[in-house]
Amino acid sequence: MRLAFFGSPDFAVPALEALVGIGHEVACVYTLPPRNAGRGGKLRQTAVYEAAQRLELEIKTVSSLKGNDVLAGFEDLELDAAIVVAFGLILPKQILNTPRLGCINIHASLLPRWRGAAPIQRAILAGDSRTGITIISMDEGLDTGPILINEQIDIDHSTNSETLHRSLSALGSVMIVEALDGLQSRLISSIPQPNEGITYAAKLSRDEGRIDWKLPAVNLERQIRAFFPWPGSWFIHENKRLKVIEAEVVALQGNPGLLLDDKLTVACGSAALRLKIIQYEGGAHLDARAFLRGYQIPLGTLFT
Secondary structure: OEEEEEEOOHHHHHHHHHHHHHOOEEEEEEEOOOEEEOOOOEEEOOHHHHHHHHOOOOEEEOOOOOOHHHHHHHHOOOOOEEEEEOOOOOOOHHHHOOOOOOEEEEEOOOOOOOEEOOHHHHHHHOOOOEEEEEEEEOOOOOOOOOEEEEEEEEOOOOOOHHHHHHHHHHHHHHHHHHHHHHHHHOOOOOEOOOOOOOOEEOOOOHHHHEOOOOOOHHHHHHHHHHOOOOOOEEEEEOOEEEEEEEEEEEOOOOOOOEEOOOOOEEEOOOOEEEEEEEEEOOOOEEEHHHHHHHOOOOOOOEOO
């Protein structure tokens, strides 16, 4: 097939590589403009831009898809389909309707659960036992298009957003090839999404990572896994921000925020949270024992 590809972050790169590797013709790659990144604040191209450059594909960096020049150039590509993976902009109706088979989206949830910007993190935070990839034929709504295929992945207590991100990215790259094969051979057809079970995965904010010790420990343990690596889960002690990278629920009780023992166990709204891996802001990840060798916190300390 002759395709366009819309994507920006590293999540989208395996899908682009798979499409090129299987022999589809990617006529153009659309991605967001470079952004400031790292401590130096240098401009950096998106991961998809770097991958497309490596694959020697035509690239267009766009901050909007509404200009007449963008729309006319897209129509001139004479596409069979456009593939959209975590692109970052809403596709206007004219683009959605231009390719012969329309625009096909790889979405990181089992739609209609977790439509929206942060489905990976919201699934873990909510305590879902499974998530997955859904390939949809796009319409003008927010992740509302009919389903072509889907496949699930289990979520357990070892799953964090980083590991789930990698697993779903790899799965999506396999499934998009399968979906295009099915469309080309007319062996698959789309089905409308159910009207029941719709949830929305709101965009993450940095402040969401602040730990509220009044919440149940089980909720905080999910938060820590859901928000790793960004925005991270953190609390303040003596004007220093301490990030919690890994923790486990312990059957102890106390006033919320109270340090209960010398193993960094902190009482929560119900049960307690044992902090297993901590990070000074901007520092290395340390296990609890190594952390306490360099950072003394007396028993009975109350974290607010």
